[in-house]
Amino acid sequence: MTAPKRLFIDGEAGTTGLQIRERLEGRADVTLASISAEDRKNPAAKAEIFKNVDLVVLCLPDDAAKESVALADSLGDKAPKILDASTAHRVAPGWTYGFAELCAGQADAIRAAKRVGNPGCYATGAIAMLRPLIDAGLLAADATYAINAVSGYSGGGKAMIAAYESGEAAPFELYALGLEHKHIPEIMAYSRLSARPLFAPSVGNFRQGMLVSLPLALDALPGKPDAAALEAALQKHYAGATYVRVMAPELGGKLEPQALNNTNDLEIRVYANETHRHAVVIAKLDNLGKGASGAAVQNLELMLGL
Incomplete structure (x- = not known):
């Protein structure tokens, strides 16, 4: 019997880390290493764990993720594979983008990689629509597209979650209205857009979706x-594809965001009015699933041959 692979979630107390742990519970092919609360920021203690695991998942702020990568790099041949769920390395040289359905061969690239950047939630939905249509020549890479999105509040961090669950937050908010959202660089890079899109994200009063x-x-x-x-x-x-499906438009001209919660699935639909020659392409996913922890588990399975 093959020995289980050893994993360490660096930042397991956050939303993504907790969900990755939950998705891995009960699996015989994986064991999870842990660190005491007082040692979470102790480089020596973390280095010992890094040396003794096959893969580290980083669920950290960007600067802390960079510090953990530097720590791993200092270990030389004893360094584990790294899957980074932060924004820090998604477009960094030497890192493989962790959207297995991006194009032919991407899953194999993830299998062979030692450093993988887990995609952002909004970016996953946007790239899933844009990249196939640009590759097919149906969209121009140098055109400016508007991308609209709404997410459940669980993607906003502990403060936003607390505000919504205490009833203090607004029922709906547009945000990032400075038009500098952190997912734009990866949307451009992996969609093959040469023109910057207009991206308008928002958050609604529902937890996931x-x-x-x-x-x-x-x-x-x-x-x-x-x-x-x-x-x-x-x-x-x-x-x-196992997790991405193209679906027929739902009747009634409406689409809700929560049906894929707690899955790693993503659905794409094309709605159109041919009389007016207008269309809207829509991606539905769980912002904590295919948009975060679900994709992370899919990627670590590929990276470890599970």
Whole structure:
């Protein structure tokens, strides 16, 4: 029998870390190392754990994630593989992007990688729509697209979670209105956009779930495609994918964000009005699932051959 792989979640007390631990509980092929509360910021104690595990998952703020990577690098041949759930290394040289469905060969690249950046939640939804359509020539890489999104409040950190659960937060908020959201660099890099998108995120009074939408004027696109061509390109890209599915539009002209909660699934739908030559492509996912801990478990399985 093959020995279980040893993992350490650096920052396991946060939302993503807790959910990764929960998703791994009861598995015979994985054991989780832990560190005492007083040693969480002790480099020597962390180095000892790093030396004795196969993979470290970083669920830390960006600066702390960089410090942990530097610590791992100092261990030379004893360094573990690293999966970073922070923003710190998603577009960094030498790191592999952890969206296995990005393109042909991406899952194999993750399998072979020693350093993987786990995608952002909004970025996962946006890239899942944009990359196949750009690769198919249906969207121009140098055009400016608007991306709208709404997320459950669980992606906003402990202060936002506390504000919503105590009833103090607004029922709905647009935010990042300085138009400098931290997910934009990875959206551009992995969608192959050369023009910066207009990204407008928001948060609603529900814990988990996410909708990311891409409105399109069909006659402004290369070749002036119809909605069927958009859907066909998406279907082709995700043929055979386990976690990403292209679905028919739901009847009634409405779509809610929570149906995929506690899964690693992502669904894409194309809604259109051919009379007006307008369409909107929508990605639905769990911001804590395919948008965070679900993707992390998928990536560590690939990295460790589980």
